Amino acid sequence: RAELTRATGLSAPTVGSLASHLIRDGLVRDLGVGPSRGGRRPMFMEFNARHGFVVGIDLGPRQTRLAIADLSGAPVARRVMPTPQEHTPAALLARIANEVRVLMREAHVGPNRLLAVGASAPGAVDRERGMVVALAPDLEGWSKVPMAAILKRALRAPVVVENNVNLAILGERWQGVARGHDSCAFIWLGT
DSSP states (O other): OHHHHHHHOOOHHHHHHHHHHHHHHTSEEEEEEOOOSSSSOOEEEEEOTTSOEEEEEEEOSSEEEEEEEETTOOEEEEEEEEOOSSSOHHHHHHHHHHHHHHHHHHTTOOGGGEEEEEEEESEEEETTTTEEEEEOTTSTTOEEEOHHHHHHHHHOSOEEEEEHHHHHHHHHHHHSTTTTOSOOOOOOOOO
């Protein structure tokens, strides 16, 4: 807590109060007190990355990748499913949502612990409305599809939809080969 007080500039009582709320909510674990270094004994805490989970959906023309991760981004479960060409967008998204629920059950992640869903689609995406505006020609009928709304209804969690290439470079910047670099080039070779 003393480190948080120094790092944030907040008062010790404010940090204590906020930490108590986070511990009560389960987002932070109280690890107790540590040995004294001549002053007050330090109070140790750690982030509880397993407090909640996020789902990633990567919709592709041939296959769709699903993943569940904890709040630190560590993968918990993954699945690759074929992307059926004969389904309407709504029917395909319903099938994907069902596969996500199955994967969550297999990973022992209850629906109440799903905090958010990130979904990618190849093509133009209106992020504000969570809508696939126009998709690559490999998936027919994907124009003005409210992907976020459909998945949100099915999975009962907030959904963010973005273009697949934009999300791929964000992933590389966060956890991949572009981590720690100020700039990088990303080349996408599609189907």
